[in-house]
Amino acid sequence: MRAAWMMATAAMVLAAPAAAQTRPDQRTFFDLYKQLVETNTTLSAGSCTQAAAQIGTRLKAAGFADADIVPFSVADHPKDGGIVAVLKGSDAKLKPMLLLGHLDVVEAKREDWVRDPFTLIEEGGYYYARGTLDDKAMSAVWADTLIRLKQSGPAPKRTIKLALTCGEETTFAWNGAQYLAKERPDLIAAEFALNEGGGGRYDDKGNRVLLAMQVGEKxxxxxxxxxxxxxxxxxxxxxxxxxxxxxxxxxxxxxxxxxxxxxxxxxxxxxxxxxxxxxxxxxxxxxxxxxxxxxxxxxxxxxxxxxxxxxxxxxxxxxxxxxxxxxxxxxxxxxxxxxxxxxxxxxxxxxxxxxxxxxxxxxxxxNMPVRPTAIPPALDPKIVGPATKVAAKHFPGVPLTPIMSTGATDGIFLQAIGIPVYGAPGIFVDPDMSGIHGLNERISIKSLYEGRDYLFDLVKAYAG
The missing domain is CATH 3.30.70.360 (Alpha-Beta Plaits)
Known part of the structure; x- marks a missing residue:
């Protein structure tokens, strides 16, 4: 996650009370999320290919056909693979939408952490581990959303595509999003994409103060x-x-x-x-x-x-x-x-x-690699409007603000081939960005499950 705008304040938020796993669908989601977080996907010692395969297994168990699940990698980078999945819509006139997430995480040394960075630990209203936020929270929510929509039926009007890739966190690594944009653009062709980069921010008392949708990045x-x-x-x-x-x-x-x-x-x-x-x-x-x-x-x-x-x-x-x-x-x-x-x-x-x-x-x-020129997506009412409307239901009284991230995401590769990318709001973080890229990364349990519900409703709003 590159929401650098969240760094403006630096106080710690009070631990929110857990609201986890009270519904059967939440327990199912937690199993997926926990497995993904505890699968090491660092560049030095991990495997995004393994994480992608685990997601693929869950998609198949939910009823997705083999033809609708495309794992991908290249021979030179066998552990840096990803997955694309498609939930076909009923209205061929509507162009697909794409859900983009990255499976790789920043390095984490056990000796520096209070807890094992690759064991999901619940403590004080938080889940702790590397990737609990960046970006396995959103990646797990996207995969879970497709599974829920597939199992609940009927098919959405708009086709929904999912792309979970590797290489976002390391500039010189083989990048799955770049590979898809250059070599397999047909797999991810979409009218627009939802990605990391948006979110929400608590104040130092645990109150929601800002909800942001990323509309552009550097x-x-x-x-x-x-x-x-x-x-x-x-x-x-x-x-x-x-x-x-x-x-x-x-x-x-x-x-x-x-x-x-x-x-x-x-x-x-x-x-x-x-x-x-x-x-x-x-x-x-x-x-x-x-x-x-x-x-x-x-x-x-x-x-x-x-x-x-x-x-x-x-x-x-x-x-x-x-x-x-x-x-x-x-x-x-x-x-x-x-x-x-x-x-x-x-x-x-x-x-x-x-x-x-x-x-x-x-x-x-x-230095290589040379990134594409950043192209700002439009402030499209068809995108910002539903996000604002769904936010009013889930987070009443919290204004949704379009922002440009001062950081960068893999969205830049999709923008280069004509797919506008928007950082989805929904998951709130502490003023210190909850340890993203640093020590003892964490996510408020309450925020995770409330954000999951928001993002599920948001995808449904776009997909009809």
């Missing part, structure tokens, strides 16, 4: 800055020093702010925030909406790191490597710069900016 791209010199003995330093030259380039990147941009979604987001924040900040947002080049307004709004990142492309140094000996002048110094590129802006355009900032003595290259 593209993640890494660049390498490299300085090289002949080197020599450290007892006779010279002005041309690879470390100093690289440091100057990094300092230039640090001091640069990319220009302010808006999409339809972010314009709506900031207009809404301006009304909620009367005074200096609200006035600055209003001024910036009227004139994106208003530097004074930008300085005020950008004091909030989430708003700063929502306004523009951002680039930040994340890794350094320099020198070869403590008593030698450095022959090489390199840095990785991680950029989150605003929708519509390109990898090459950002590269050109970094080259200009780095100057002639530092080489800048775009």
């Amino acid at each position: 593209a993640a791209q890494n660049y390498t800055l490299s300085a090289t010199n002949p080197g020599g003995h450290s007892s006779q330093p010279v002005p041309d020093n690879a470390i100093y030259e690289l440091a100057d380039a990094i300092e230039a990147v640090r001091g640069y702010s990319f220009p302010v941009k808006f999409t339809d979604t972010t314009r709506l987001f900031f207009a809404s925030n301006a009304k909620k924040q009367p005074g200096t900040v609200g006035d600055a947002i209003t001024a910036l909406l009227a004139d994106p080049n208003d530097k004074a307004a930008d300085l005020i709004v950008s004091r909030d790191k989430a708003m700063h990142s929502t306004l523009r492309t951002t680039c930040v140094a994340t890794l350094l490597n320099a020198g070869h000996a403590e008593n030698a002048l450095p022959q090489r110094a390199t840095a990785n710069v991680n950029c989150r590129i605003f929708p519509g802006e390109t990898v090459d355009g950002t590269l050109a900016t970094l080259k200009r900032l780095a100057g002639p003595k530092v080489t800048v290259t775009a």
Whole structure:
């Protein structure tokens, strides 16, 4: 999950009371969810292929034909496979919808965790384990939704496709969503897709304060800055020093702010925030909406790191490597710069900016893989409308806000082939993002089961 907008607050939420497994369908879902969470799908030691096969077995047991379940992998990455499943609709005139999730998880070292990261543990109103949220909660809900719809009948009007893939969490890994978009677009062809990236947020007292639908995201791209010199003995330093030259380039990147941009979604987001924040900040947002080049307004709004990142492309140094000996002048110094590129802006355009900032003595290259240009989906009432209506039933009084994620998901690969992707709301997290990508990842049990019910009703609303 890349809902970086959730990081604006940092207090812990009180544990919500468990509301788990009181219905037979919830107990069935828990079995699926627990098996998925406890199947290790890290890049280093796990197998998405195994997790996908387990989902396939459950789909078959629910009545799906072999022809409607397509496991996929490639010979070079046998453990990075995924699965596509199809629940056929009754109205051929309606284009399919796609439910997208990823099976892989971020690495987790047992010695760093309080609990075994690959054993689902219930404690204090939470489920703890790696992937309890990101993204096995949504992946389990999507698979469970297809099973429930298949077993309950009749067929929905709209065909529903499910794609559970591997490789989302690691930039250099083989990526199942990218593979499907390039090699098997027929399998996932859809009018629109629902994905991670949306959600909800509790405050520090456990109250729901925000429900968000992701309508657009940035593209993640890494660049390498490299300085090289002949080197020599450290007892006779010279002005041309690879470390100093690289440091100057990094300092230039640090001091640069990319220009302010808006999409339809972010314009709506900031207009809404301006009304909620009367005074200096609200006035600055209003001024910036009227004139994106208003530097004074930008300085005020950008004091909030989430708003700063929502306004523009951002680039930040994340890794350094320099020198070869403590008593030698450095022959090489390199840095990785991680950029989150605003929708519509390109990898090459950002590269050109970094080259200009780095100057002639530092080489800048775009690292592989090169991600597609982010394409913002439309604020389509046919998508946002049902999400808002179903939310009013499940989460009364909580406003649903369209947002653009400052992070990135696999949705970018689908957008590149013409499938608009929306981050579905429904599952609420703590202000600290509930340990996603960090230690002791957890999900409120109450949130999981309430989110499951919301997402099931949302899929039904779209599928007719």
